[in-house]
Amino acid sequence: MKIAIIGLGHVGSTIAYTLQGQKEISDIFLYDKQEDKLQAEYQDLRDGLILSEYPEKNIVLNDYSALGSADILIYCPGDIKVLEHESDRLAELRVTSRITREIAPKISKSGFSGLIISITNPCDVIAGYLKELLNYPAHKIIGSGTVLDTNRLRNALIDADYDASKGMIIGEHGETQVAVIDLDLSKSQKDELLSKSRYGGWSIFNVKKYTAFGIAPSVLYILKSIWNETGQPLPVSTYDSKEDIFYSYPTILSREGVVSKVDFPLMNDLSYKEELKKSIERIRENKDTI
Numbered sequence: 001m002k003i004a005i006i007g008l009g010h011v012g013s014t015i016a017y018t019l020q021g022q023k024e025i026s027d028i029f030l031y032d033k034q035e036d037k038l039q040a041e042y043q044d045l046r047d048g049l050i051l052s053e054y055p056e057k058n059i060v061l062n063d064y065s066a067l068g069s070a071d072i073l074i075y076c077p078g079d080i081k082v083l084e085h086e087s088d089r090l091a092e093l094r095v096t097s098r099i100t101r102e103i104a105p106k107i108s109k110s111g112f113s114g115l116i117i118s119i120t121n122p123c124d125v126i127a128g129y130l131k132e133l134l135n136y137p138a139h140k141i142i143g144s145g146t147v148l149d150t151n152r153l154r155n156a157l158i159d160a161d162y163d164a165s166k167g168m169i170i171g172e173h174g175e176t177q178v179a180v181i182d183l184d185l186s187k188s189q190k191d192e193l194l195s196k197s198r199y200g201g202w203s204i205f206n207v208k209k210y211t212a213f214g215i216a217p218s219v220l221y222i223l224k225s226i227w228n229e230t231g232q233p234l235p236v237s238t239y240d241s242k243e244d245i246f247y248s249y250p251t252i253l254s255r256e257g258v259v260s261k262v263d264f265p266l267m268n269d270l271s272y273k274e275e276l277k278k279s280i281e282r283i284r285e286n287k288d289t290i
């Protein structure tokens with residue numbers, strides 16, 4: 001499998017570190033506008049790769065002509081420092097939408113036609129913006145969405161001595177995310193669990209000024225689901241043609257991309273339906289600011 005990563009910041013470099021030892025990966029194409037940083041990350045990666053069970057990897061730096069042959073592009077450029085001054089996701093959108101306008105023509109020109117796993121925030125909006133700018137088939141774009149938020153919810157469930165498998169986050173990777181919890185809990189108990197996933201990222205960010213260790217294995221998890229075609233539904237952000245928007249919902253993936261969104265009985269609950277609708281509207285409002 002040939003993997004490309006655009007944006008070798010905290011997230012991209014941690015993803016490269018997480019993926020480089022994988023047996024199935026033969027080639028890794030890395031891209032960043034900061035040449036010296038890219039070179040340094042490459043050297044640091046190689047210094048560990050030599051001890052891996054599968055050290056023979058073809059690693060290519062900043063060569064967009066190589067991108068055309070990649071199977072999967074992991075999209076994570078940005079400028080996380082923006083959030084040190086403004087905690088508003090729209091401030092980040094102003095920067096990441098500009099970066100995406102810069103990078104999209106390079107992706108198009110490379111002839112890349114594989115799957116895109118999009119991470120850059122606001123995740124749902126940027127996944128949709130990539131579709132638009134690249135004029136790309138929607139089923140080939142997968143936002144990492146609420147996989148990470150679901151991990152956070154599941155940790156909260158474990159901490160409260162509940163069954164972790166009973167919860168999932170859907171909707172926006174952001175403030176309006178919806179916690180679907182299949183346990184007999186009161187609204188305030190559910191809200192407390194939801195707040196752990198909704199604000200979990202911020203509590204890490206406020207101290208570290210970035211997050212990376214949660215998203216990198218989440219990307220590996222998505223990648224494995226694609227490559228091994230596990231058929232297990234993951235809460236990734238994918239396109240809904242009726243809504244004309246990307247948002248997270250349990251989705252089955254394959255090497256061709258999105259196979260189908262999967263309905264589940266709890267979604268018949270009107271309150272979840274209503275919350276999801278609000279979440280979709282928020283993504284749309286954010287999208288409309290571009």
Ligand SMILES: NC(=O)c1ccc[n+]([C@@H]2O[C@H](COP(=O)([O-])OP(=O)(O)OC[C@H]3O[C@@H](n4cnc5c(N)ncnc54)[C@H](O)[C@@H]3O)[C@@H](O)[C@H]2O)c1
Pocket residue numbers: 006007008009010011012031032033034037076077078079080081092096099102103118119120121122123144145148173210211212215
């Ligand atoms: N979806 C999620 O669950 C999730 C989790 C964590 C972080 N994120 C997001 O991921 C993004 C990256 O976060 P980070 O901490 O790595 O940021 P960062 O600022 O550390 O790194 C971003 C990198 O992108 C590079 N870059 C910027 N413009 C570029 C361009 N035109 N071409 C190539 N490279 C370019 C920068 O040089 C930098 O190295 C942010 O939007 C962040 O909010 C998403």
